[in-house]
Amino acid sequence: MTLETVDTLVVGAGQAGVAMSEHLGKLGVPHLVLERERIAERWRTGRWDSLVANGPAWHDRFPGLEFDDLDPDAFASKDRVADYFEAYAKQIDAPIRTGVDVKKVVRNAGRPGFTVETSRGVIEAQRIVVATGPFQRPIIPPIAPKQTANLVQIHSADYRNPQQLPQGAVLVVGAGSSGVQIAEELMRAGKRVYLSVGPHDRPPRAYRNRDFCWWLGVLGLWDMETAVPGREHVTIAVSGARGGHTVDFRRLAHEGMTLVGLTKAFNDGVATFEADLATHLANGDANYLSLLDAADAYVTRNGLDLPEEPEARASMPDPQCVTQPILELDLREAGVTSIVWATGYANEYSWLQVDAFDEKGKPKHQRGVSSEPGVYFVGLPWLSRRGSSFIWGVWHDAKHVAGHIATQSQYLDYRDATQRDQVKPDQHTERAEAGTEINNAIGVV
Numbered sequence: 001m002t003l004e005t006v007d008t009l010v011v012g013a014g015q016a017g018v019a020m021s022e023h024l025g026k027l028g029v030p031h032l033v034l035e036r037e038r039i040a041e042r043w044r045t046g047r048w049d050s051l052v053a054n055g056p057a058w059h060d061r062f063p064g065l066e067f068d069d070l071d072p073d074a075f076a077s078k079d080r081v082a083d084y085f086e087a088y089a090k091q092i093d094a095p096i097r098t099g100v101d102v103k104k105v106v107r108n109a110g111r112p113g114f115t116v117e118t119s120r121g122v123i124e125a126q127r128i129v130v131a132t133g134p135f136q137r138p139i140i141p142p143i144a145p146k147q148t149a150n151l152v153q154i155h156s157a158d159y160r161n162p163q164q165l166p167q168g169a170v171l172v173v174g175a176g177s178s179g180v181q182i183a184e185e186l187m188r189a190g191k192r193v194y195l196s197v198g199p200h201d202r203p204p205r206a207y208r209n210r211d212f213c214w215w216l217g218v219l220g221l222w223d224m225e226t227a228v229p230g231r232e233h234v235t236i237a238v239s240g241a242r243g244g245h246t247v248d249f250r251r252l253a254h255e256g257m258t259l260v261g262l263t264k265a266f267n268d269g270v271a272t273f274e275a276d277l278a279t280h281l282a283n284g285d286a287n288y289l290s291l292l293d294a295a296d297a298y299v300t301r302n303g304l305d306l307p308e309e310p311e312a313r314a315s316m317p318d319p320q321c322v323t324q325p326i327l328e329l330d331l332r333e334a335g336v337t338s339i340v341w342a343t344g345y346a347n348e349y350s351w352l353q354v355d356a357f358d359e360k361g362k363p364k365h366q367r368g369v370s371s372e373p374g375v376y377f378v379g380l381p382w383l384s385r386r387g388s389s390f391i392w393g394v395w396h397d398a399k400h401v402a403g404h405i406a407t408q409s410q411y412l413d414y415r416d417a418t419q420r421d422q423v424k425p426d427q428h429t430e431r432a433e434a435g436t437e438i439n440n441a442i443g444v445v
């Protein structure tokens with residue numbers, strides 16, 4: 001059996017893998033994308049049924065294709081987003097092979113490149129691009145109580161719809177975009193909901209006739225290169241559900257949701273919460289107002305004709321759960337029969353056995369170019385900027401990474417005078433042609 005070889009192997013065909021393929025293809029870098037399931041699988045099956053994109057259709061897309069069946073201001077459903085990336089892969093003729101799990105990558109000893117073990121055989125690659133996503137392994141924190149028959153516990157990654165949960169009240173832990181959207185859906189389905197709220201940013205959905213995605217763009221906030229220290233992991237509470245609306249925790253409480261502070265512990269069926277709810281709400285408000293202020297200043301500075309919106313600064317009164325915070329909750333007495341942990345994700349790189357990680361297991365890289373030569377990352381939060389893990393941002397990062405790969409290839413193609421004399425003229429093009437053959441042979445499957 002002949003060993004399959006490829007110049008650049010991209011692992012993962014979500015939006016990051018598709019973007020990589022587009023840029024590598026444009027630069028003539030021979031490559032192959034391996035995906036363990038289907039293109040954009042996480043959008044297809046890895047999220048809850050009613051999820052829509054957090055950004056409007058005009059914004060949450062790649063430059064080369066529009067959502068032509070949607071109003072530009074609409075929010076695409078998760079399946080529409082998955083269809084979009086499938087269509088995009090077809091449009092660029094991306095060499096994607098689906099249903100192939102990459103199980104192990106090791107650097108070759110004494111020769112260039114990597115040996116890649118997959119569920120369908122071994123591949124040799126000169127370069128590896130890791131596009132396996134910013135959100136790989138759901139995390140449920142160690143404070144979680146023991147699993148019992150009376151208390152169903154799931155991570156937001158496994159939440160699909162309200163019918164999935166048993167009758168009774170639910171505690172949602174985590175109030176980023178996932179937690180707050182799931183909590184609101186459960187409340188609207190008639191459930192009693194407790195929502196545990198931590199630090200968050202809370203941009204207005206829209207202000208002065210412009211979506212917050214537009215404001216973050218014109219204000220240069222998507223392009224921020226590093227997070228404010230200590231706020232790297234602060235989640236953004238935003239929602240495109242039901243046509244899009246600003247996340248307002250006080251409104252949710254007035255509609256019947258019970259807000260609590262950070263979840264501290266569970267002892268003998270009693271949940272305890274920090275007394276920090278008011279602080280988190282106040283910080284979220286400050287973040288909200290700072291964006292309105294920056295937007296107003298931008299309008300004035302540029303003399304834009306955008307209608308004023310003073311009512312956006314109005315705030316509802318603090319509900320009782322804020323003024324008299326609940327610090328302890330007996331789950332049985334409160335009728336809580338389920339907990340949804342919307343507590344984020346960790347990386348999973350056990351398959352990538354190269355020297356590209358720091359002591360905490362975090363990828364070491366500069367704008368996606370890893371400390372291990374020949375290894376690259378795309379799609380990670382803050383890879384180059386705030387927008388890096390989002391649809392539009394990953395496309396730009398992939399362009400940079402592909403450019404780096406193409407430049408490295410050019411260096412390696414250099415031959416000094418003595419070598420040039422030994423090489424027959426048609427050998428110069430062999431490398432590129434070999435890659436073209438691989439691309440043509442594979443196609444999108």
Ligand SMILES: Cc1cc2nc3c(=O)[nH]c(=O)nc-3n(C[C@H](O)[C@H](O)[C@H](O)COP(=O)(O)OP(=O)(O)OC[C@H]3O[C@@H](n4cnc5c(N)ncnc54)[C@H](O)[C@@H]3O)c2cc1C
Nearest residue numbers: 012014015016035036042053054101102132133379390391
């Ligand atoms: C609930 C939720 C809502 C979001 N909403 C938005 C939004 O509205 N707008 C926005 O811009 N961003 C949004 N994001 C953020 C981001 O756009 C998504 O997380 C997106 O799926 C990331 O794309 P990706 O290609 O980097 O990773 P993924 O979509 O996770 O794709 C990685 C792929 O790699 C494959 N893979 C992993 N390991 C291997 C392996 N060893 N071998 C082979 N294949 C492998 C996986 O099967 C997967 O298909 C959202 C995220 C979440 C969690």
